[in-house]
Amino acid sequence: MFTIDERYRGLPANRDQVLALHLALNTPHVAIPGKQAGPAQAFVVGLRGGQGAGVFVYLYLVEAGDCAVYVSGRRIQSADELREDEDDALAFVESLGFMMDNANWRAAAPEQQDEWLKTLPVFFREPTLVPAVKARAEEKRNVATTLGRFLAAF
Template identity: 65%
Template sequence: MFSIDERFRGLPANREQVLSLYQSINSPHLAIPGKPAGPAQAFVLGLRGSGGFAVFIYLYLSEAQDCAVYVPGRRAASQEDYQQDEAAALGFVESMGFMMDNANFRGLPAAHQDELLKTLPVFYKDPKLVPGASRSRAEEKRNASTNLGRLLSSF
């Protein structure tokens, strides 16, 4: 039902387009075909388009600053089909080990919705543009090693 579409690097949307948003509360280690293995975050995003409704699965690989976007077999679903697709998407990511939480996007105040649109990786055109993504894991390890070295040399 869902398949990876390499053309998608993100799912930029405006507030009015977002029907639902689920976010993982854990980060299991995944091996996605064609991507480096590592911890991942999952997002299930329901969007309203001009032709109907669609559910997308977005997996964010923070260490690699990469993503995988799973698209549904049908992009313009009816309301009833949309609900079935959303349930299937949640089942799919839960089968990979993700524990999902409903962000209740539609019930949030507009300011909080805008904040989510600006901070969550799923809404960026490219995962390399996500705030904080510029620091690589190697840089973090180097900084930690440098700080540890300075601490030990102070004795």
């Protein structure tokens, strides 16, 4: 059973900590309690930590630049438990309308892994730090400034 854990805003990790990565192929409209509803991206990530491993579901609300992190609540000690939690997490996000793809983290080239760590919202400490969110905020500022200058000309 996966539940929202408000303490998490992102899952920054290094290459060695990531055990599994699944990415959504689509961006369905989802409603998350306490968040603005809208299109979302889903990530299922298995991470190794100091006290074992864990599987996380990270939902990134694209338009809001916000996220929700779901945790299973148990620390994984074996490969079988990791697969079980991964399967549960995939079933959970698929029930929300996501179509998931296994990124095959371990088989990916180190360069590809580094690229994912630098670009996927799940690996940022805070969703507002995601480059796309920063670019959208800058674009909105530019549009507002341009519109303000246009209206001031009259």
